[in-house]
Amino acid sequence: MNRILTCIGCPMGCQIEVTLDENGNFVDSKGWSCNIGKRYAQEEVTAPVRTVTALVNVTDRSEPLSVKTAHPIPKGKIFDSLAEIKQVKVQAPVHIGDVIVENLCGTGISLVATKNIA
Numbered sequence: 001m002n003r004i005l006t007c008i009g010c011p012m013g014c015q016i017e018v019t020l021d022e023n024g025n026f027v028d029s030k031g032w033s034c035n036i037g038k039r040y041a042q043e044e045v046t047a048p049v050r051t052v053t054a055l056v057n058v059t060d061r062s063e064p065l066s067v068k069t070a071h072p073i074p075k076g077k078i079f080d081s082l083a084e085i086k087q088v089k090v091q092a093p094v095h096i097g098d099v100i101v102e103n104l105c106g107t108g109i110s111l112v113a114t115k116n117i118a
């Protein structure tokens with residue numbers, strides 16, 4: 001069984017063909033142009049992950065704070081993570097890289113600020 005993926009590692013969007021065995025386990029891949037794509041192909045069919053970006057409210061400010069997960073989280077945790085992020089309200093000042101939520105949705109990954117708010 002084969003799966004065709006589009007690599008999300010860079011704008012080139014290489015088409016990667018992944019070969020799976022009869023149990024759906026990764027066997028091999030081809031079509032990637034670098035090791036990022038090679039790693040992405042294996043992860044995507046075994047334990048897919050994504051970096052989540054979002055906006056959170058800032059107390060007494062109309063402008064929201066942009067945030068992202070410090071590392072990719074399991075794809076299956078994205079909706080629950082967004083629900084958790086929706087409940088968050090931060091107090092200025094905030095600096096790029098500040099941890100806004102530790103252990104987001106039990107993933108062990110932090111949610112961090114991606115802009116400064118004075």
Ligand code: SF4
Nearest residue numbers: 007009010014033037
């Ligand atoms: S395989 Fe490498 S070059 Fe191709 S899209 Fe992925 S990251 Fe970009």
